[in-house]
Amino acid sequence: MTSLEEFRNQMSITKSHIYFNHAGIGPISDSTLQLLENLSKSQRLGNQGIDWEPFMTWHGSVRKEISHLINCSSEEVALTNSTATGISHILSSMNWIDSKERGLILNDLEFSSNSFAYQQISKKFKIPLHIIQSIKEDGIEKLSLDDFRSKMETVPISLIGISHVQFQNGFRIDLEKLTKIAHEYDVKVLVDAMQSIGALNVDVKKLGVDFLATGGFKWCLGPLSTGFIYIKEKLLDSLEPVFVGPLSDKNPTEFLHRPFNSHDSALKFQYTFNFQASGLGEAIRLLNSVSIAKIETKIISLIEYAIEQFKNQISGIMIISPTGKEGSGILTIKFPEKVNLEETEKKLSKKHKIAISVRAGGLRFSPHAYNTEDEIDKVVSVIKNII
Structure with a gap:
């Protein structure tokens, strides 16, 4: 400890x-910096300087640290490079053709770049996008759970996109209550956890969320261009990722053209190598040790x-x-x-x-x-x- x-x-x-x-x-941290420097130095000799066996498997240890931090299986975690990328990956993997009559819910406090993906899905598939308006109590902007329930009672909804903590004033929504309400209406919840993970105890099992995306370079103290997504295990089979690459496949070192053999786990979303993510693993290891x-x-x-x-x-x-x-x-x-x-x-x-x-x-x-x-x-x- x-x-x-x-x-x-x-x-x-x-x-x-x-x-x-x-x-x-x-x-x-100093330990994260040291690890990144060592990895960068190893590439000075190109292919001769990289020990490929651990390089191909290190992402497993990073995912284990993440799973410990948020209380899930590492099979439910994939590495990305930002919150927005993670949200886009998840949204683009969903079957919107068969559910376009059911709308999306956002709110007016969301960080702009994270709301853009929902706007694009709405535009491309002609899916209604509903914006919950924030309220003010004693000058403090908040969101009311009653407003979410009212919207789901009046119009069909498939997904709520929500930040656990709002970036401007730090308002933390009661995710456990929100997901319970959403699930009453067969609505899934995709959480932007950029302003909570690394600072707050985010237990995805207790909260009951379906999907989560975050970057690793704020409260997690990881390098830039790092992040991860969480996808509830029982929902993995329903998602077909569009952005795939060598690590999405069960045999990433078989390079010749062949049929894509997707992982069954969230690894199917992990499409490429990222040196920086090893630094995220070290950063989260430090948080877990505290x-x-x-x-x-x-x-x-x-x-x-x-x-x-x-x-x-x-x-x-x-x-x-x-x-x-x-x-x-x-x-x-x-x-x-x-x-x-x-x-x-x-x-x-x-x-x-x-x-x-x-x-x-x-x-x-x-x-x-x-x-x-x-x-x-x-x-x-x-x-x-x-x-």
């Missing part, structure tokens, strides 16, 4: 920056501490992120109108080496479990002086 202190020691970013932008791009339950507890405690400190020390602010069961690792705060958010973010980054983002008309803070309360104190103090 890795302690939080040992976890922090693995993150060299802490020596130069206060990094509160894991909802943007996460830094990689324990995702411990990570979530620490992140939520940091968010609660940050809210308290901002409220106590800076007047005129408005917290637009939910807390409690609807909260996550994202804290977005609106400041008085006189505050230039973009300039504030630039000053924090360039002068003070503090990494955050501007989102939803506020400053978005997203600390990880290796961050500390002392770092929060410094960030609050610096912002107080700037504004």
Whole structure:
């Protein structure tokens, strides 16, 4: 078991920056960097420098780490290179010809690039696309489960696309309740978990979700161009992937033209080699060694501490992120109108080496479990002086 202190020691970013932008791009650990450097060096000699036997099998160990993280079988996991790619793979593998009378559900809080695939499916197959409108409670944007139920009661639906955690203000929907409601109407649920996996305890069996896609380069602390999908085992036979390659086949080293012999597992979605994914495996191994339950507890405690400190020390602010069961690792705060958010973010980054983002008309803070309360104190103090 890795302690939080040992976890922090693995993150060299802490020596130069206060990094509160894991909802943007996460830094990689020293062990992940070392592994990627070794792999890159091995290719200097081309085919002579690569040990092909472990290279052909390493993705199995990566999938095992992922399955441990989200509580599923590794046979239900395939590696991709982003959330959007994973969503597109899953959507394009479905039989829309026979179900085009049943619509899709999205909502108006979704990250744009992840909603594009649904829009394209809707356009290509003439499938109705329904957008659930968010509501505001005390200035905080949320989604109501009742609105999803009402839509499924009034029109036929085949699939809900939903982010577990919304990227702007960190609203966390109750996925377990949503999937139970959806399944009452024979509706499947495809989850964008980019802002939850690596920060929160995402147990796909407990949540009951049908499909899940995520990138590995935010809270998972993996390299860019990494990610994975989860597909519930009983649904694998119903999907026919369009994007396939050597690793999708049961005999990936038989190169001559022949009939495609697809894997029975989610591996049929894993179409190509990706050196970077080995780095994702190391990153998730580190998270697993710390324990995702411990990570979530620490992140939520940091968010609660940050809210308290901002409220106590800076007047005129408005917290637009939910807390409690609807909260996550994202804290977005609106400041008085006189505050230039973009300039504030630039000053924090360039002068003070503090990494955050501007989102939803506020400053978005997203600390990880290796961050500390002392770092929060410094960030609050610096912002107080700037504004």
